[in-house]
Structures are given as structure tokens and as C-alpha cells.
Amino acid sequence: MSENKIKNKQGMTEEQFLSIYDAGKYEKPSVTVDMLIFTVTKEEKKNYRKLSEKVLKLLLIKRGDHPFIGQWALPGGFVQMKESLDDAALRELKEETNIDHIYMEQLYTWGDVGRDPRTRVISVSYMSLVDSSTMDIRASDDADDAKWFSVSAKLYQEQKTVTEKGYVLQQLIKLNLSNEDDDLSALVKTVKTVEGKVTKVNREVVESNGIAADHAKIIAYGIERLRSKIKYTDIAFNLMPELFTLTELQQVYEVILDKELLKANFRRKTAEMVIETNEYTKDAGHRPSKLFRFNPNWINNME
Amino acid sequence: MSENKIKNKQGMTEEQFLSIYDAGKYEKPSVTVDMLIFTVTKEEKKNYRKLSEKVLKLLLIKRGDHPFIGQWALPGGFVQMKESLDDAALRELKEETNIDHIYMEQLYTWGDVGRDPRTRVISVSYMSLVDSSTMDIRASDDADDAKWFSVSAKLYQEQKTVTEKGYVLQQLIKLNLSNEDDDLSALVKTVKTVEGKVTKVNREVVESNGIAADHAKIIAYGIERLRSKIKYTDIAFNLMPELFTLTELQQVYEVILDKELLKANFRRKTAEMVIETNEYTKDAGHRPSKLFRFNPNWINNME
DNA sequence: GCAATAGTGTCTGTAAGACAATATCCA
DNA sequence: TGGATATTGTCTTACAGACACTATTGC
Numbered sequence: 170m171s172e173n174k175i176k177n178k179q180g181m182t183e184e185q186f187l188s189i190y191d192a193g194k195y196e197k198p199s200v201t202v203d204m205l206i207f208t209v210t211k212e213e214k215k216n217y218r219k220l221s222e223k224v225l226k227l228l229l230i231k232r233g234d235h236p237f238i239g240q241w242a243l244p245g246g247f248v249q250m251k252e253s254l255d256d257a258a259l260r261e262l263k264e265e266t267n268i269d270h271i272y273m274e275q276l277y278t279w280g281d282v283g284r285d286p287r288t289r290v291i292s293v294s295y296m297s298l299v300d301s302s303t304m305d306i307r308a309s310d311d312a313d314d315a316k317w318f319s320v321s322a323k324l325y326q327e328q329k330t331v332t333e334k335g336y337v338l339q340q341l342i343k344l345n346l347s348n349e350d351d352d353l354s355a356l357v358k359t360v361k362t363v364e365g366k367v368t369k370v371n372r373e374v375v376e377s378n379g380i381a382a383d384h385a386k387i388i389a390y391g392i393e394r395l396r397s398k399i400k401y402t403d404i405a406f407n408l409m410p411e412l413f414t415l416t417e418l419q420q421v422y423e424v425i426l427d428k429e430l431l432k433a434n435f436r437r438k439t440a441e442m443v444i445e446t447n448e449y450t451k452d453a454g455h456r457p458s459k460l461f462r463f464n465p466n467w468i469n470n471m472e
Numbered sequence: 473m474s475e476n477k478i479k480n481k482q483g484m485t486e487e488q489f490l491s492i493y494d495a496g497k498y499e500k501p502s503v504t505v506d507m508l509i510f511t512v513t514k515e516e517k518k519n520y521r522k523l524s525e526k527v528l529k530l531l532l533i534k535r536g537d538h539p540f541i542g543q544w545a546l547p548g549g550f551v552q553m554k555e556s557l558d559d560a561a562l563r564e565l566k567e568e569t570n571i572d573h574i575y576m577e578q579l580y581t582w583g584d585v586g587r588d589p590r591t592r593v594i595s596v597s598y599m600s601l602v603d604s605s606t607m608d609i610r611a612s613d614d615a616d617d618a619k620w621f622s623v624s625a626k627l628y629q630e631q632k633t634v635t636e637k638g639y640v641l642q643q644l645i646k647l648n649l650s651n652e653d654d655d656l657s658a659l660v661k662t663v664k665t666v667e668g669k670v671t672k673v674n675r676e677v678v679e680s681n682g683i684a685a686d687h688a689k690i691i692a693y694g695i696e697r698l699r700s701k702i703k704y705t706d707i708a709f710n711l712m713p714e715l716f717t718l719t720e721l722q723q724v725y726e727v728i729l730d731k732e733l734l735k736a737n738f739r740r741k742t743a744e745m746v747i748e749t750n751e752y753t754k755d756a757g758h759r760p761s762k763l764f765r766f767n768p769n770w771i772n773n774m775e
Numbered sequence: 776g777c778a779a780t781a782g783t784g785t786c787t788g789t790a791a792g793a794c795a796a797t798a799t800c801c802a
Numbered sequence: 803t804g805g806a807t808a809t810t811g812t813c814t815t816a817c818a819g820a821c822a823c824t825a826t827t828g829c
Contacts, residue, residue, distance in 0.1 A: 175541050177536070177537045177538050178536070181538070183538045186538035187539070187589055190590050192502065192591035195502075195550065197500040197502055198500070198551065198553065199495065200500065200503060200583075200594055216806095218801090218802085218805060218806050218807085219806075219807090220806090233480070233481070234480045234481070234489070235480050235485075235486045235489035236486055236489070236490070238478050238480055238486070239478055247498065248583065250499050250501065250585075250592050251585060252585070253585055254581060254582075254584075254594065270670060271670060272670060272671070275581065277578060278578065278581040280551070280556055280557035281556045282553075282555070282556055287490060287493050287495065288493070288495035289553050291503055291551070291557070291594075293581050293583070334768060336768065336769065363768045363769075364768070365766070366575070366603075366706075367710070407670070409669070414808090416808075431792070431793070431794085432808085433793090433794085433795095433809085433810075433812095434791065436809080436810090437790085438791085452801085453800075453801085453806090453807080454801065454802070454805085454806070454807090455799080455800060455805075455808080456798070456799040456806080456807055456809090458808055458809085459808085459809090463668070463669045465637060465639065465666045466638070466639065472700070519778095520828090520829085521778060521779050521829090522780090523779085717781090718781085718782090735781085736783070736784085736785095736820090736822095737817095739782080739783090740817085755828080756779090756780075756827075756828080757779075757828055757829080758778075758779045759782090759825070759826035759827040760781080760826080760827065761780075761781055762782090
């Protein structure tokens, strides 16, 4: 493949061609990776008998310099010349959460021209799901101002306009990110245009309070993907500890989908995905429940 | 948002910071867009009574210069500083097929270090589906050596190894691309590692005959995505003309999924996606069939 | 009339949604 | 013992898969 002695129009072999190739000839954009790191944590119990509630959280970092100084951004950074995109994302994940063996998936690449005031920046976004119980607290440490925010994304307004050959569907998604100290929010507009056979989707940040750059729309997109994939894949188990009860698992689904599920049906659907153990929860203030683990041999017939 | 008078640790406002920001400080990768442009064409009828068969085709371009001189590559090119990724992809699509109002979707971003011998190249891949009947022949013109290849991707070998905490599934996909003059092929290895809760997928080109760079794996990935999305979205209609018969529609599904479907069931499933017209096919050598058009108001409850 | 495709009817098994009933721990 | 959760059962409806049957054209 590389033993190429063919000459091009200038009469050069590949070797000669490469030796004079000037990679710095054109101006180039910068490339970053941005990470959406999600986890689900338990909140305080309200009552010794009740179960603790679960909350979906996202890791954000406070920017200490321009641009967007003082605002919160997705962890991430420039891709080095000698590391692949995946490696760059893994490095970021390791640096921010000290976890290196966990689910990670490329989400989407954002490349609008005015995204960053410094220069043209193209950002490859990744989504990672981590189990809060095995996580090093490093990230929740104040040291470099990285903090977990509870997330919610709700449909705020929907508008459908029927046109000649189709319709335009405009949705406003209200994004809320908060913890003890900070309260961030954003409005993300999604416009779906259907005209004849052709469908186009456009996303735009309409309003952003405390969230850097266009990160609000990356977050909104990630949540959408998470909600969608949890229905037909096993990714939710990356948010679970080694052993868990079926109710805990259900709570994770509910907090991500933002809706309640019926217990009996949920158990039927997940039955093949888990393996029963002989262990039980204790001291729960009510009937103990059996602990399960993930079944790695689960076969997915949806994908 | 940009009216930021806050000063950073060096005492600079955002304005000052940006004025001295040097975008050329670090070495940067190059960024390209690569397009997978699919279409489905009719082949010759074998018999005046039989229907014409359909074939899935992909547009490739013959490289006229190093590297990979003489090999076939996906159309694409460097992203300009003043155009978004989508715009770059649209520009490529327009240049290659002269079509500008059609389905286009971002696929995946490929950024391994040794992808291109010239320099570090990160490639954002897009997939586009075009209706061959409305297409300008420009692309199939020999002028710049762009040609349609019929595509097939078949599972060639599958190997599952059970490990302690899961398994390793290795699949070899045989890719064949051909037209009257050229016959290209490649073997793409997909390794899925399941260990406990963590699943990783790795793709690699094992063998490539006449296909430039790592484009074989981009093609294999695109076909996989196409096969998957056709099941629960309306993207197939982008491959159809304005009016079509249900059998033609079914043929498109069959050629993409590479398997036969039952007529009655197919019609039930697509019933909501199409609108009946009063027109019929003629001179078919058998019973005429009703023509349909896409129903833009079809609501997808799978996505 | 016959080859070939167009179009419809129906049976079966499986899965999703809704709801009900029973079981078990522990302060 | 009662509050709370755990676990199982079952009815209904929807839909996917398989197969069979009828209809209509051109030559």
C-alpha cells in the first residue's frame, strides 16, 4: 500500500511528494474534544422507610480565563497531534473523574464558524456514563472548580406550522443545571423542517445563563441521545454499581426518561439483561430486595 | 454575553485577551469532510414481463495525485475557515452530484493518528441519500473520474470468544464495490469487547484493494448506519422519485437490508408513511400498480 | 390463457401497557 | 401491626411474521 512507485502529473513518486508536502500551507481550524460526563446519584432519604431518590448529574468546569470567564463549560481540551480522538477523550475523562474503564461514545461534531471567539474551533463531543459509587471524588473536589450539576431538560414550548409540502416544528427546550451554589439555565431551539421528502434539523442556543459557548446545545443533544439509547441498549448499566436492586435500576431509567414506569412491565423488559444473585439488601425499613448484576451475555436484538 | 469586562488573572479584559491570542501557537490537525453519497438505481430488465432489479450504489472518486494515487476515495475535501461543517458537506455534495436539496446527515468523525501520510487529518463523515432519477449525470461523467459503484457489505466471518467477565466478538465484513471497469474490495474487522458492564467497539481495515486510506471502514460504518436507520425512520424516501409504487419502495428496503421482505407485512408497516395517488403505472407487462408519494406528515413514534 | 405482478385477508405468537394481588421485612 | 417496598400474575391490545388467496394487466 505504501510501496507506491507510481508518479503523479509532476513526475513525483509518493516519497518525493510527501517530502515536499507543506502541512502548514493553509490556515487550519483548532480541534477540541468536549465531554458530557453523566452520573446518577442518590439523594438523602426523606424518611427511614422511604427509598432515596435518584438524580441525573453532569460534570461542568468553571472557566478561569477568557473567553467565557466565570461561566461553566464542558470538560475538554485541544486534541494533541499524536493522540487519536478517542485517546483525547479518554485522557480528559481520566483527568476529570479519575476513571478510565467506562462507557464512552462519540456524540456529534460541532463546527459552526462563530463558536469560539478566539479562533475557528471544531469540537468533537463525547458522552460518558459513570457509576458514582466507584468514582474518585476528585471531580467533585473544589480544587479546579469542577462540579456536578443536577440536570433537567424539559420541553418548554412547541409550535407546529403546516406548510405547502410539509411542516415546520419548532421546539424550545429549557435546560436547567444546578447545585448548592450555582443555578444555570439555557433555552435551546430545535427547528425541524419537513419539506417534501427532505427533513432538516437545526439547533441553536437562544438564551444561556452561565453556560459557556454553545455548550447548552451540546448538553441538550446529549440528553436526547441518552434518552433515546437507554430504551434499546444496555448503556444504563454503566451508571449502576456492580450489584443493584431492580428498583434502583428502574429509578435510573425513570430519572433519565423523566417519567414513571410500571414496575411489572419494567421487570419483564429488563429480565434478560440482569443476573440474579443470592444477596439481598438489609435494614431498609421494609422488605429487603434481591440484588442483581448485569448480564454481559445479553443479546440485543434491537440494534 | 460578549460584553465581558471581567479581568482574568493577568488583569486582562476579554477584548485585550483576544487581541493578543495567537491561534497559530500550536500545531493543528487538518480537518476534512468526507461524503458517503448513496443512491439506488434500476438495472436492465431481464424479460419484458419481469420488473427491473434495484442496486445500491455509492459515489467514489479516483485519486489523481499522491497519496493513494490511482485508488478510489470518498468525495470530500478540506474544511474552509469560513464555512461550517454542514456547509462544507453541502458544497461537496453540490460539486459532485449537482444536487443541493436532499437528505444529509453527519455520521462519525474519524481521527486516528496515521490516517493520512501527509499530516494529521481528522475527517468528519457525512451520509447523503439521493434520488437517482433527478440526478444530474455530472458525477457519473468521466470528466473528473467520479463513478458510481454498486456496493455490497456481507458478514464474512464471525468469531465469539467467551471470557471471564463477558466475551469478545470479532466480525469480518467483506466490502465489494464494482462497476463496469473497476472491482474494489476490502475486509473490515469489527471487534466488540464486552467486559463486565463495559462494551467497546473497534473498527479496523484489514485489507484494502483499491480503496484509499481508511475509507473502507467509513463505508462499512455508513452502510451499517443506513441499514439500521431505514428500519425506524423515513430516510429511504430520499432515494425515491416523487411518485413510486409500493413494490419499488420495497425493493429499496430489500436492497439496503440485503434480505427479502414479505409483501403484505411491508405494506402494512409503510401504510402510514405514504399517500395514495390516482395514477398508475402503464405498459408493465402485467397488472398496473398504483403510484404513491411520501406523506410528509407521517409521525415517527420510534425515534 | 398464462406469466407475472398487485393487492388483501387472516392466523399465530410475542411483546407492551395497565392493573391487581400477594409477600416480606422492621421500627 | 402497619407502612413501605418487593415480587408475581394476568388481561387486553397492538403488532410483527408467515402464509394463502384473489385481482388485473399485456401479450
